Amino acid sequence: MGRAALSFGYKEYHRQPIHCSLVRYPMLLLSALGTLAQVRAAADELDRHDPSPADAVSWFEEGPGKFRLEAYAPTEQDAHSIRAIVGAASPELHLVQSELAAADWVALSLEGLPAVRAGRFIVAGAHALARESGGRTGIWIEASEAFGTGHHGTTWGCLMALEGVLRQRRVRNVLDVGAGSGVLAIAAAKHGAEALAIEIDERAAAIATINTKQNNVAHRLRVIAGDGARFIAGKSFDLVFANILMRPLIRLAPKLVRATAPGGTLILSGLLRSQAPLVREAYANRGMVLERQIPKEAWMTLVWRKPERDLGSVPT
Numbered sequence: 001m002g003r004a005a006l007s008f009g010y011k012e013y014h015r016q017p018i019h020c021s022l023v024r025y026p027m028l029l030l031s032a033l034g035t036l037a038q039v040r041a042a043a044d045e046l047d048r049h050d051p052s053p054a055d056a057v058s059w060f061e062e063g064p065g066k067f068r069l070e071a072y073a074p075t076e077q078d079a080h081s082i083r084a085i086v087g088a089a090s091p092e093l094h095l096v097q098s099e100l101a102a103a104d105w106v107a108l109s110l111e112g113l114p115a116v117r118a119g120r121f122i123v124a125g126a127h128a129l130a131r132e133s134g135g136r137t138g139i140w141i142e143a144s145e146a147f148g149t150g151h152h153g154t155t156w157g158c159l160m161a162l163e164g165v166l167r168q169r170r171v172r173n174v175l176d177v178g179a180g181s182g183v184l185a186i187a188a189a190k191h192g193a194e195a196l197a198i199e200i201d202e203r204a205a206a207i208a209t210i211n212t213k214q215n216n217v218a219h220r221l222r223v224i225a226g227d228g229a230r231f232i233a234g235k236s237f238d239l240v241f242a243n244i245l246m247r248p249l250i251r252l253a254p255k256l257v258r259a260t261a262p263g264g265t266l267i268l269s270g271l272l273r274s275q276a277p278l279v280r281e282a283y284a285n286r287g288m289v290l291e292r293q294i295p296k297e298a299w300m301t302l303v304w305r306k307p308e309r310d311l312g313s314v315p316t
Contacts, residue, residue, distance in 0.1 A: 027055070027100040028073040030082050032093040039067040045089035046071060046082065047272065047298065050245060053081035069093065072100075118156050119163030121187055137190050140214045141181050154243050154269040157294040157301030158184050161267045164292065164303065165239060166191055175237040175259055177252070178244040178270070182208030182223060188239060189217035196237075197221060198228030229255070236261035242268050246275040250282045257286045260306045265291075269301040276300040 032039075039059045046057045054071040055078075062068045069086070073079040083095055115124035115132060122129070122136040129138045162184065165171060171193045176185035179197035181204070189195045189212075197212075199205040205225035212218040224231050238261045242249060249256075249268055260266045266288065271279055273295060280290060283304055292303035 028076070028079045029098050029100050030071045030073060030079060030086075030095045031098075032069050032086070032095045033062065033066055034069065034090065034093045035065065036061075036067050038090040038092050039069045042069050042086045042090040042093055044298075045085050048274070049085065050247060053078040053085070071095075116156065118159035120166070121159050121163065123155075123159070123183060137187065139183055139186055139190070141183050141186075141211055153296030153299035154271075154301065155183060157296050157299060158241055158243050158267050158269050159187060160294050161265075161292065161301055161303045162187055162239075165265050165267075171239045173237045173239070175232060175240045177228075177240070177242040177256065178248075179208050179223065179241075180204055180243070182211045182221070184241045184243065185221050186211060186215050186217055189221040190215065193220070193239070195221040196224065196228070196231065198224045198231070200226060202226070232259055235259070236264070238264040240264070240266045242266070242270075244270045246271045246279060249279050253282045253286055257283065257288060257306065260288075260304075262306055263308045264306050266304040266306065267301065268304065269299065271300055271302075272298050273300045276302065 032042075034042075043057050043059045046052050046054050053073060055074055056072040057070070059067055059069045071082050071086070073082055079097060086093055086095060115122050115128040117136065120137050121139060122132055123139045123141050124132065125142045126140055129140055132138065162171075171188055171191065174185055174188040174193045174195040176182070176188075176195060176197040179185055179199040182197050182199075185195040185197040185208075195217075197205075197208055199208055202225045205223050209218075209223045212221045212223060237259055240256060240260045242252065242256055244252075249271065256266060256268075266283070268279060268283070276293070279302060283302075284290065288304040288306055290302060291305050294301040294303070
């Protein structure tokens with residue numbers, strides 16, 4: 001999932017909790033100590049805002065009965081919004097603000113993270129992959145500025161959904177919308193699919209291109225930087241990934257359904273469990289059949305099948 005979702009004519013910047021923006025600039029860190037209930041309430045409230053003023057939100061236990069909330073803001077205005085949200089959710093928390101030097105925040109936050117296993121897939125950096133054995137499909141993704149290392153629940157859910165599809169049939173052609181690091185398209189390409197990965201953020205698209213070469217799938221995976229609508233016009237795919245956010249998922253429903261071939265699979269993620277009903281309604285109203293829901297922590301992945309026959313009366 002990239003910082004920006006595929007626009008198909010509009011530009012929608014994409015922020016996810018826990019993963020950070022794609023540029024280097026001084027960050028503002030807002031931190032507070034509290035009880036588990038206080039910290040979780042504040043973190044959940046920040047997660048519910050779409051888009052969130054925080055580029056990253058995390059919380060963890062710091063000692064017996066003591067938990068720390070950390071929220072990273074790119075601007076003073078965002079920091080002010082974070083204070084307002086946290087104050088409303090957990091007024092007992094006292095946020096302390098400090099400025100951090102410019103850095104590649106995602107790479108720093110992911111240093112040393114272990115390999116991620118999702119079904120037959122294992123996603124890791126080169127050093128971690130070298131230590132792995134057992135016949136899994138290795139996907140080489142280094143910590144970088146592009147979203148999609150497998151550690152986030154949405155990426156894991158999409159990989160598990162792909163695992164389910166591959167157990168049933170061969171996947172021939174794939175569209176990955178909001179591709180980020182390209183991990184989902186790479187996973188499909190490693191099992192023989194021809195893939196098109198679209199990412200509106202040029203830096204993330206460049207990283208995805210590097211990843212296709214490192215994983216030896218560049219000959220069957222094309223990365224498009226920018227609005228990919230013209231590249232898929234009149235085409236259909238037997239598997240479509242869209243790991244973006246709830247609002248663009250709903251807004252893009254007609255185009256994503258149209259891009260899915262009859263009998264094909266559409267995998268949607270990037271949404272919280274609480275947001276799933278609205279997304280389910282948007283796609284069920286267009287004739288899609290919900291086959292599976294994959295929860296992971298606060299996140300939900302939805303797996304849809306497009307009926308073999310056009311329902312005619314259902315607009316797409």
